[in-house]
Amino acid sequence: MKIAEQVTFGGSGLDRAAELRSNIPALAAALQDDRARTVLLWRGKLLIEGETGFDLVRLPMTHPVLRDARDAPILLGREQGAAIFAQDISHWQPEGLEDGQLGGFLDTSEQAHPALAQGQRFRELRAMLTRLSLRDAELAATAKAIFGWHASHGFCARCGAPSQSHNAGWERICAECGAHHFPRTDPVVIMLITHGNRTLLGRSHGWPEGMYSCLAGFVEPGEPIEAAVRREVLEEAGVRVGPVRYLASQPWAFPASLMFGCHGEAISDEITVDPSELDDARWVTREELTDVFAGLRTDILPARKGAIAHFLLRNWLADRLD
Known part of the structure; x- marks a missing residue:
């Protein structure tokens, strides 16, 4: 797919400076460089600023808020010749915040630390998928994923x-x-399944009312991507799939997946939903999906902007899968 890397988190060409990771003297020098910066996380949220578009905040390594960071900085890479790190202050408790107030399918709450500048606050990455630059998105996804791995x-x-x-x-x-x-990164297949002029959409348990998306599932040990596509669609919706081709990938740090976007051609169209896997599944025509994306339907909501499912469906409508 020629436009594969245009997907959210598709990559910005970040120099990950892997040669510094085990070079203790060079790493120490990078930390002490006045140009070095760090991004900051709190309970999986990223420190950002801005209102219409968001910018990932890069703090100097001497910023007072970093006194709340208990663990050593994690090296993310290098920008303009200087190292960029990530640090976490998850043990900080915002005033008035009680346990259980955060979370849900999409946490849109924001938290501001008193040691930070006005307008700088922590925000959930899901709530700003398409409002970060390519570089900020790559840094944010990397930082969130690596800290999630350490936590578990x-x-x-x-x-x-x-x-x-x-x-x-x-x-x-x-x-x-x-x-x-x-x-570790968990491989996941996410499938644009078509049958003529229709595509197969499903909804998982607990999703917002009316939300539908492409089917997806984890790749099992010893299983090729193509076989995983066919198995998952058959298990979840009872639809048999023939030819499968890879289209694009997306790092998905929720918590640590790599989504392999594929196109599969269905060779059957009768749907038999496995209720343990899906709440519902349906075939949707191009014309119906066009109305969905235009906001003209009330029974189906489009896949979330920034997710690879949205990318695949939108480009299927535009006939840009090659």
């Missing part, structure tokens, strides 16, 4: 002992058995 992999998968962060945050090592652990 604090103990060795081999022996159960606590593990420690190494290599500028890109490795964990168990002091008990010596096992080395590296960040």
